[in-house]
Amino acid sequence: MSSNVPTPARIRSHALQERAERFFPGGVNSPVRAFRAVGGAPPFVERGEGAWLIDADGNRYIDYFGSWGPMILGHAFAPVVEAIERAARNSASFGASTAAEADLAERIVACYPAIEKLRFVSSGTEATMSAIRLARAATGRKIVIKFEGCYHGHADGLLVKAGSGVATFGIPGSAGVPEEIARLTHALPYNDLAAVDAAFDAHEGKIAAVILEPVVGNAGCIPPAPEYLAGLREITEREGALLIVDEVMTGFRVALGGALELYGIDADLVTLGKIVGGGLPVGVFGGKRRFMDLLAPLGPVYQAGTLSGNPLAMAAGIATLGYLQEHAAEIYPRLEATARAVAEGVAQEAAKAQVPLTLNRVGSMWTWFFQSGTVTNYEEAARSDTAAFGRFHRALLEQGIWLPPSQFEAAFLGNAHGDSEIRATIDAARVAFAAVKVT
Numbered sequence: 539m540s541s542n543v544p545t546p547a548r549i550r551s552h553a554l555q556e557r558a559e560r561f562f563p564g565g566v567n568s569p570v571r572a573f574r575a576v577g578g579a580p581p582f583v584e585r586g587e588g589a590w591l592i593d594a595d596g597n598r599y600i601d602y603f604g605s606w607g608p609m610i611l612g613h614a615f616a617p618v619v620e621a622i623e624r625a626a627r628n629s630a631s632f633g634a635s636t637a638a639e640a641d642l643a644e645r646i647v648a649c650y651p652a653i654e655k656l657r658f659v660s661s662g663t664e665a666t667m668s669a670i671r672l673a674r675a676a677t678g679r680k681i682v683i684k685f686e687g688c689y690h691g692h693a694d695g696l697l698v699k700a701g702s703g704v705a706t707f708g709i710p711g712s713a714g715v716p717e718e719i720a721r722l723t724h725a726l727p728y729n730d731l732a733a734v735d736a737a738f739d740a741h742e743g744k745i746a747a748v749i750l751e752p753v754v755g756n757a758g759c760i761p762p763a764p765e766y767l768a769g770l771r772e773i774t775e776r777e778g779a780l781l782i783v784d785e786v787m788t789g790f791r792v793a794l795g796g797a798l799e800l801y802g803i804d805a806d807l808v809t810l811g812k813i814v815g816g817g818l819p820v821g822v823f824g825g826k827r828r829f830m831d832l833l834a835p836l837g838p839v840y841q842a843g844t845l846s847g848n849p850l851a852m853a854a855g856i857a858t859l860g861y862l863q864e865h866a867a868e869i870y871p872r873l874e875a876t877a878r879a880v881a882e883g884v885a886q887e888a889a890k891a892q893v894p895l896t897l898n899r900v901g902s903m904w905t906w907f908f909q910s911g912t913v914t915n916y917e918e919a920a921r922s923d924t925a926a927f928g929r930f931h932r933a934l935l936e937q938g939i940w941l942p943p944s945q946f947e948a949a950f951l952g953n954a955h956g957d958s959e960i961r962a963t964i965d966a967a968r969v970a971f972a973a974v975k976v977t
């Protein structure tokens with residue numbers, strides 16, 4: 539929608555978008571950044587400051603997407619910046635082992651008892667892709683069960699009914715994924731244990747793994763029903779399939795030990811990303827030693843990465859997890875309180891304005907679904923009024939509030955968000971709901 543006439547306030551962003559479109563498909567290097575789902579033109583960011591983003595024209599925005607999850611401590615957080623600077627002085631990369639890798643691993647394992655051994659990669663996509671390869675090797679089986687609306691990165695076999703990006707663009711999977719590969723992924727409705735039981739009955743001895751987001755974030759925020767996660771653990775154990783809990787979004791977000799800690803469950807393999815890299819590109823897959831030891835050079839499963847365990851990324855991760863660990867007792871209750879205040883405050887403004895709104899929230903991730911029904915799975919999320927969400931998004935952006943640009947993405951806040959940001963957001967929402975009602 540870059541053909542829109544730019545508002546005078548975003549002249550430079552508009553010019554930068556036009557330039558970017560010459561180089562990048564859609565002007566972006568990741569599709570949801572293009573704002574197609576909400577309309578309007580995306581501001582170009584120049585810098586971040588705690589809870590705030592400052593664009594190329596000097597406009598300031600309260601950030602509610604936090605680089606899609608990682609920035610839980612806020613932008614340009616001094617201990618993280620200093621750690622990256624210090625590491626950079628010793629060179630950006632070696633392609634040989636450094637002590638920092640085990641330093642970060644120690645912190646991860648301390649938060650995640652389910653992780654006995656792990657390997658670093660450079661993105662969440664790599665983490666889930668590798669976890670699935672491992673599960674297939676461990677079981678000698680081919681089929682993977684995932685859930686509708688869950689996103690696990692953009693590897694071929696995982697782009698089946700994959701939420702957010704693909705939902706935003708109305709593409710059922712993706713062009714370019716061979717049918718033979720897509721057929722090995724079975725997508726079932728979330729929060730429905732009977733569907734999982736039925737799939738194991740229908741494909742006895744053929745299912746390698748069940749992979750899920752323990753709290754869905756990529757179809758908007760959808761919490762697990764009570765006993766759902768425990769039920770999946772029980773079924774997979776009984777059937778000899780691996781349970782892969784994809785905590786790329788929820789890890790260190792919904793609790794220090796992620797959803798595994800919050801809901802008290804175990805997993806065979808866990809994937810991490812986002813927060814674990816403190817804003818630099820890091821992914822992790824890890825879990826039970828007997829599975830992880832199947833990896834080369836110990837075992838027959840090949841997996842590698844030129845920049846895996848990169849020293850700058852390790853430094854940012856250590857600084858971030860170190861701070862979270864040391865201050866967990868204050869940070870997580872504070873995130874809960876701040877997120878509750880803004881999420882419920884805005885929902886109350888919707889009620890006053892008689893705009894139908896369903897709020898789902900787990901800790902500092904949430905979604906305001908523009909509808910009146912409950913949202914427990916992707917099908918229900920998809921009933922939302924995405925045009926109304928688009929109007930809401932644009933009206934907030936004009937007032938300096940930047941939500942994730944899709945109804946099907948969870949909003950986040952971080953430790954830098956405080957009372958003044960919350961109040962400004964609720965005030966802006968009051969104005970925005972008036973705009974939502976005018977069609």
Ligand SMILES: *Cc1c(COP(=O)(O)O)cnc(C)c1O
Nearest residue numbers: 661662663689690691784786787
């Ligand atoms: C973001 C995300 C991924 C993909 O991570 P990338 O670093 O973008 O490749 C995988 N799984 C979940 C749950 C995510 O939220």
